[in-house]
Amino acid sequence: MATALTFDPVTLPTAAEALRNEVRQFVAETLGNEHRRNSDFGASHDPEFSRALGQRGWIGMTWPAKYGGGGRSFFERYVMTEELLAAGAPVGAHWIADRQSGPLLLRYGTEAQREFFLPKIIAGECFFSIGMSEPDSGSDLASVRTTATPVEGGWLVNGTKLWSSGAHRNHYMITLVRTPTESESRHAGLSQLIVDLRNSSGLTVRPITNLAGDAEFNEVVFEDCFVPADRLVGEPGNGWEQVTSELGYERSGPERFLSAFRVFVELLREVGPKPTDHQAAVLGRMAAHMMTLRNMSISVAGMLESNRNPVVEAALVKELGNNFEREVPEIARLVAPGGGSALFRQTLEDTILHAPSFTIRGGTREILRGMIARGLGLR
Amino acid sequence: MNETTQLMLESAERLLRDACPKAVVDQVEAGQRPDALWAELEALGLLNACVPEGQGGVGLPLAEGLTLLRLAGRYAVPVPFAETLLGRALAAEAGLPEVLEGTMTLAVPGVQGDGYAPVPFAPWARWVLVAQAGPDGTVSFQCLPQEQLTFSEPRKGLAGEPEALLLGGAGKGPTFSSSLAPTLAKLQGLLALSRAVMMAGALESALDLSVAYALERKQFGREIAKFQAVQQQLAVLTGEVAAALRAADAGLEALGSVREATAWAVAKARAGEAAGKGAEIAHQVHGAMGFTHEHQLHHRTRRLWCWRDQHGHEAYWQAVLGRALCAAGADALWPELTGSA
Structure with a gap:
């Protein structure tokens, strides 16, 4: 096949399946057995739950033991995260730190940064936001204008970051900035700084209320905000490469197809044990999609485990997964038998209100399709 | 393998x-x-x-x-x-x-x-x-x-x-049974799986033909592959092909396991859905050329339309899956989907 898609078969190792039962038990003990709403990694902020996870060793579980990490496989992390998401657990507080900030520091950070930040993240006590988008830079990330000017002992940052989820309550934000460069290339002169969201002067964090009425994301304004030199991640000017690699962790995980999962669960409860043929087919179609997506996502986890960089495969998981997530509430409202429990209606309405974000966050549908097209050799 | x-x-x-x-x-x-x-x-x-x-x-x-x-x-x-x-x-x-x-x-x-x-x-x-x-x-x-x-x-x-x-004409003469397909359900499942695998292969070919055609056909002074509208459609087609391939492969991998019947139903349902969507996009990308008998695209797409209906169409296998989930109940959905019930 000219396009050479690879989704290798993977069987989850026994250790991962054993962990599954542990996580289920933990969720049952910690959150009880009451019915829950969707686990949205962009919201559902619960520091206490994150700390409890940290105590179990379930944050930074693939990271090296010398920083307090679990040294476990990507498959184990995969199982742990999918169990939490499927159960509707509040994973939002530590999610970004665990998924991408920690791995970024492991790959590009200084030894001092790793020793300082990683143990705190692992303990579930240090939460990160993403500082990439700006008012005029969304999908076109390379056009960011926030600057960092070198000064004695560090950098002075000026500009505005936008859509930074959790910046109003997290501890740090890895911020993409322009640093001085001779090069004309728009990908040159980009750098990443770790900004302390709680102890910086010249920094204003303004929550932005979303259409559902929640204040989860923020505008973060920098006015001569000083960032110490030792908070630079990697090499100055290497930011584009770093950001691209960071985005790779974002795309293929179970959070890309489980955002509406509780709607599926509650729909099944509404339909009950005796579905009509139509209801059965609709529910079965959702199951066929989910099982296939999960299979693809695990396959990508396997490729990450063997240090490959499956860019197109990861983009395909996100593209298919996000489309599925957006479809779930649309299907549920049409096949539910009518009326419905308060929990069903609440979960459905929540999901309808949040669904527009599914195909935008972490790379819009159009950008992802463009990446897939590049993989096909079309551009 | x-x-x-x-x-x-x-x-x-x-x-x-x-x-x-x-x-x-x-x-x-x-x-x-x-x-x-x-x-x-x-x-x-x-x-x-x-x-x-x-x-x-x-x-x-x-x-x-x-x-x-x-x-x-x-x-x-x-x-x-x-x-x-x-x-x-x-x-x-x-x-x-x-x-x-x-x-x-x-x-x-x-x-x-x-x-x-x-x-x-x-x-x-x-x-x-x-x-x-x-x-x-x-x-x-x-x-x-x-x-x-x-x-x-x-x-x-x-x-x-x-x-x-x-x-x-059948009915007279000796009969035999087979350990490979001891029940009618298993035989039908194997045949459904066979069609899923065939559809995955035909979809791969339809994608290859579509990509090659888009890179070759010029309109408005450039290859149609350079138009974002075409690129986006081919990306969607790629997603359907990838899903069909993984679902079909998962069906083969499950053969002999306790999950085989489920995996085969998933394979046929998912590949069948991909067949319809995929054929539609492949034809759209090929324009009028793909609608001719002279072009080879229809040898793939007509088989996709044929195979998706043989040995149970999507709705049939989806309903098989759906009824099993309803019988297991809402709280068993996740364990059922992950094979960890």
């Missing part, structure tokens, strides 16, 4: 590239049997992939041998490939050496309980393996020369291949 399978897939691909060009598929559509192609498939031993070595076969397990069907889909191979491959594996178990030569097709009760499904290639088959379901769901087989059975007037299906309805 074992080494023998890998080698066989490679030599099969080389053979099909040369021996199954568009002209051969066109001939079949015009009513001419592809005897030369058949002889080459036999010579390479592909149709005996799952016959034990002691009986002159390659001795591959079913899950390995069925991977050949992806090539049958990719090259639109116009013979009863799946039927002969699977039929010979079943018949070999009963030790019937004479039926391991010549084209074989299968007569199998339809999944929706409405009598026998149309028998693919019935007019051209030398042997017909007739499956008969017992009241307890078990299945027994008779392998009969085609001329001993009565068939309806043959007709051409969506793919342009001949098929006919079994009207009678």
